[in-house]
Amino acid sequence: MTAPDALFERLRERLEQQPPAPSAEDRELVWADPGHLLALARDDRGQVEIFVVGPPLTASTRVVAANLVHHTWRTSDGSTFDASRVVLPGEPHFDGVATLVCAELLRNGVDRSPQAAFAQVEPVIALALRRAVLGDEVLAGLVGELVVLDRILRVTAPRAAAEVVAGWYGHDRSTRDIQLRGVGVEVKTTTGPRSIHSVSGVRQVELGRAVDGRPESALYLASVGVTWLDEDVAGLTLPGLVDSILNHLEAAHVGPEDVAELLKRVMHYGGDAGLGYDHAHHNLYPRFLRPFELRFERLYDLTDEKVHVLTSKHLEGLDHVEVESVGYTIVLPDRLRGDVNPVAGLHAVATTIARRAGLPLRAA
Known part of the structure; x- marks a missing residue:
């Protein structure tokens, strides 16, 4: 076994034996070199961290830069050290990735x-x-759905807050992103200038059944346009959106169980927990602090006869086509029926949804 291979195996063995940290503030470092310039650790969620001691490192790729943080860290004896940190997910195979990265950093002269x-x-x-x-794309989708959810909370009375957040299903493989009583809402987000969206199945654009099994009384498509901004430009952020929603829930005295469920749904958006946005741990990560601004917000009534899209009735008689497998792209105009369809503007979008669902509105 060569020296790099031996180092790799030794680091991996030590890391595999490392339990999650007892708290978000504590770490037990596994030093990869005698000079204490490179270390591995596991945070309180089991995610693997790589620490490179020294001045800030610069990444050339966006995905690494967004997960790279330089900070002054304090040890248990009160001393401090400056280091850059990269966090990898907590799945078992990332132990091998982390130890490989450390071995390669040493081989490439990280000490020099x-x-x-x-x-x-x-x-x-x-x-x-x-x-x-x-x-x-997934991050933009989460942002778009939370933008709509946050504004519905703003226009409805506090007593409806728990019902509103419970009606958000975008984290799951459900028929609707938002289901409020008999009103279904599909939220589609784009970074382009027009309401062009992918439809994963015809059920997304036709009336069906609500989550409780009742027939839907209305179906809307909320088209949200977002533009990502430069890091040094002020704008909305994902952590800011979540904080805004949490503030609404706190003001409405929503119970801790409902708040925890919301945060769990946010974390599960787009995949398994650990790969998504965990508000308690990721709210200061550069990737999630990337600012954005809203370009447009439109609410299309999909039951309007002027909406010409492919539905299941167009597939009737096509016995050799699996209806649920049919996906396509829709291109919706800025205007279908004057100012009625779509409704434009975030406040009007949220108010229309709330009124149609029969939710109590906040006093002016």
Whole structure:
């Protein structure tokens, strides 16, 4: 066994034996080198962390830069050290990825030039993260749904808050993103200038049954346009959206169980927990602090006869087609029926949904 192979096996064995940290503030470091310039750790959720001691490292890829944080860390004896940290998911195979990264950093001379060594190993980190973290498209989808949810909370009376957040199903493989009584809402988010969206199945665009089994009384498509901004530009952020929703729930005296369920749904959006956005741990991560602004908000009444989209009735008689497998792209115009369809503007979108669902509105 060569020296790098031996180092790899030793680090992996030690990391596999490392339990999750007892709290979000505590860590037990596994040093990979005698000079204490490179270390591994496991946070309180079991995610693997790589620490490179020294000045801030610079990443050339967006996915790595968004998960790279430089900070001053304090040890148990009160001393401090500066280090850059990369966090990998907690799935077992990432133990091997983390130890491989450490071995390669050492082989590339991280003790002599941390930045040069990091540049050599960054492609490995980027590949691992791209397969694990929320993709930009999924992140935009989460942002769009929370924008609509937050505004519905703003326009409805506090006594309806628990019902509103319980009606958000976008985290799951459900028929609707938002279901409020008999009103179904599909939220589609785009970074483009027009309401062009992918439909995963014809059931998304036709009346069906509500979550409680009753027939739907209305079906809307909320088209949200977002634009990502430069990091130094002020704008909305995902953590800010979640904080706004939590503030509404606190003001409405919504119980802790309902709040915990909401945060769980946010974390599960787009995949398993650990790969999504965990508000308690990720609210300061650069990737999730990426600012954005709203370009447009439109609410389309899909039951309007002027909406010409493919539905299950168009597939009747096609016995050799699996209806649920049919997906396509819709291109909706800015205007279908004057100012009635679509309704434009976030406040009007949320108010229309709330009124149609029969929810009590907040006093002006």
